[in-house]
Amino acid sequence: MTKSRLEAFSDGVLAIIITIMVLELKVPEGYTFANLKPLYPKIISYIVSFIYVGLYWNNHHHLFQIVRKVNGKVLWGNLHLLFWLSLMPVTTNWIGESHFERDPIIAYGVVLIMCSISYNIVEYFVIQIEGEESALKRAVKSKTKENISTALYFLGIGISFINPYISLMMYGTVAIMWLIPDRRIETLMKDQ
Template sequence: MNKERTTAFTDAILAIIMTILVLELQEPKTLNWSGIWALRESYFSYAISFFWLGTMWIGIHNEWQHIEKISGATLWANLVMLFWASLFPYTTKIVSANFDNKTAQVMYGVIATLTTISNIWMSHTLTKIETNEKLKLKSIFRQRWLTIDVGIKTIGIILAATIYPPAGMISVFVAALVIAIPAHILENTKLKHKII
C-alpha cells in the first residue's frame, strides 16, 4: 500500500505529542531567576523528551523518504510505536516533578525503550517488502544502531532502579547524543552518495 497517509498520520501524531510536552511545563512559583532555576529538572525533562521525539521523527523520515510501499505489518508497528510515544507527555510530567524518584525514572526509561523497540519492529517490516538492496541495507543499519540504543536505555533503567534514579533519563540523553544523532548524520551522508 502507499505510504503517504501513514507518514502524514505519523507526522501529525508526533507533532501533537511534542506540543503537549510544552503544555505540561510548570510555571515558576515566583517569576524571577531563582523561581526559574527551581524548575531546571522540569526544563531538562522537557528538552530531553522533545529532542528525543524529534530525533525519532528524523530517523523515520530518513528511512521512509525513498520507500515506495508499506505493508499491513508496518501499519501495526507504526501504531504501536505511536502508542508508546503518546505516553511521553505523561511520563515527562511525572519524572519532571519527581526527578530523583526511581519509579518515575524507570517508568520514563521503559516508555522510551518500548518506543524504540517498536521502531525496530517497524523498520524490520520495511526490510521484508523492500526490493531495493541499498534501501534494505539502510533499514538493517538502522535496526542495528537502534538495538544498541535499547541496550543503553536498558542499562539506564537498571541503574535508575538500583543506585542512581536520574540514570533513566540520562540514558535516553546519552543514547540520542552518542548513537542516534551520529547514526542519522552517517545515514544521510552515505545515502547521498549511494542513492540517486
C-alpha cells in the same frame, strides 16, 4: 499502498505529542529567574523528551524517504511506534513532578526501550514487503548503534535502582548518539 498518509498522520501525532509536553510546563510564580528554580526538573525532562521525539521524527522521516510502499503490517507497526511515543508526555511529566525519582525514571526507560523496539519492527515490516535486496535492508544491515542503545536503556533501568541520575545520563547518552540522522540511510540516499 502509498506512504504519504502514514507520513502525514505520523507527523501530526508527533506534533501533538510535543505540544502536550510543552503545555505541561507552567508559568513560574513570580517574575525573576530565581522563580524558575523549582521548574528545573520539569524543564530538563522536557528538553530531553523533546530531543527524543525530534530524533524519532527525524529518523522516521529518513526511513520513509527510501521506502517505496507500505502495507497493513507497516501501518500497524507504525501505530505501535506512535503508541509508545504518545506515552512520552506522561513519563516526562512524571519525571519532572517527582524530581527524578526512581520509579518515573524506570517508566521512562521502559517507554524508550519500547519506542526503540517498535521502530525496529517498522523497519522489519518494510523490509518484509520490499525484499531482502531493498534499499532499507542494505542501509540497516549493521545494527550496532541500535544494539548499544537498547543495552544502555536496559542498563539505565537497572542502575536506576541504585542511582536514577546515572540512568538519566545513560538515556541522554543514547540521545546524543542519535542526534545525527542515520548516516546509513543518508549515504544510501546520496548514492541513488
